[in-house]
Amino acid sequence: MFASLLSAAILGLPLAVQAATYTIAQNHSGANFFDGWVFTEGIDATTVGNVLYQSREAALQQQLAYVDGNGHAIIKVDNTTVGAGDTYGRASIKINSTATFGKGSLVIMDASHLPYGCSVWPAYWSQGSPASEWPKYGEIDIIENVNLATVNQMALHTTQGCTLASGTEVTGKIVSNDCFNGTNGNQGCIVQGATDASYGAGFATAGGGVYALEWSSEGNGIRIWFFQRGSIPSDMSSSSPNPSNWGTPTAAWPESGCNTSQFFGAQTIILDITLCGNFAGAASTFQATCSGVCTDLIKTPSNYNDAYFDINYLRVFSDGTSGSNSGPTLTGTSSTATSTSAGSSGSNATNAAISMVALGLGSMIFTAAMAGLCIAY
Secondary structure, three states, X not given: OHHHHHHHHHHHHHHHOOOOOOEEEEEEEHHHOOOOEEEOOEEOOOOXXXXXXXXXXXXXXXXXXXXXXXXXXXXXXXXXXXXXXXXXXXXXXXXXXXXXXXXXXXXXXXXXXXXXXXXEEXXXXXXXOOHHHOOOOOEEEEEXXXXXXXXXXXXXXXXXXXXXXXXXXXXXXXXXXXXXXXXXXXXXXXXXXXXXXXXXXXXXHOOOEEEEEEEOOOOXXXXXXXXXXXXXXXXXXXXXXXXXXXXXXXXXXXXXXXXXXXXXXXXXXXXXXXXOHHHHOOHHHHHHHOOOOHHHHOOOHHHHOOOEXXXXXXXXXXXXXXXXXXXXXXXXXXXXXXXXXXXXXXXXXXXXXXXXXXXXXHHHHHHXXXXXXXXXX
16 A cells, blocks of 8 residues: 555656646748738837838838748848948838747747848847837847857846846856846846857858747746757657757746746747847947948948848747737738737746645645555554
């Protein structure tokens, strides 16, 4: 009887600690990649870049956002039109997902090429909803850097009180710990990629790779992994990827330094390419890898031959907890409404309750097992 009780106790414990099981919630791939996105149109009002963002119709007509013959989504800057003047706005793309993701989500993007070049500022990121209240609901930068930088920079931007905890184990390089947007000119808490293959020309030469973002509902905070082509875990492209198989993350922001339920809300995914602006165009930043004046490059289209995303797929997975997906499952349906959901704190209470029940059950079984041991003795 003791052996049976002890086995039950051992079997009961994993109820509270087993890894999350992820299932597909949004699938952006193939011919329908651009369904489920809103195209921003007009000037770059966020970072004052020298671009004019195009509507979906104009982007398709100019071949700036389309699906190629291999089923890859191409998102690019115009590299054919000759412009003139420092304030010329070169045609480019910015898209926001209509569905959001929250705590208990895994977002995976497989790409073969990322935009780079002098004056080029690409970003693959997410922003809490509503965006008008930024940074109240947080920002997660998955891929971002400028000009001819050789490594990616991942970061969080929040209100005051969120930090990257000291001693956090990552394979990347921790650059800054304070995520508060009021520190060092909204620098954020940055982790740089561990390899030149994480960004720019090095990424393209290596054949691209996969970026995976997890916002864990199990106390692991926010984590990002990068794997270059040839080193990608086999389950990443499956219907139920498992981050517990992927080793130490490239970047991580544990709950011990940042209560993600407090500092982050439902996140909208954003892909964009701007030019110059207040980061790539800042004199000290631009001259670190390029020469001359940033805006002098805008008028010459050939400067933007490498300014494009080539994306194989972008998928969002959910573990089913409250708030992990605040939009419809997307497998090719079109939507024009943008979600304005601003929170996902409900998942914390649910997960805590489940964990307490599981731990209580395990404790009762273990107590019974120990009682049996004493009787046997």
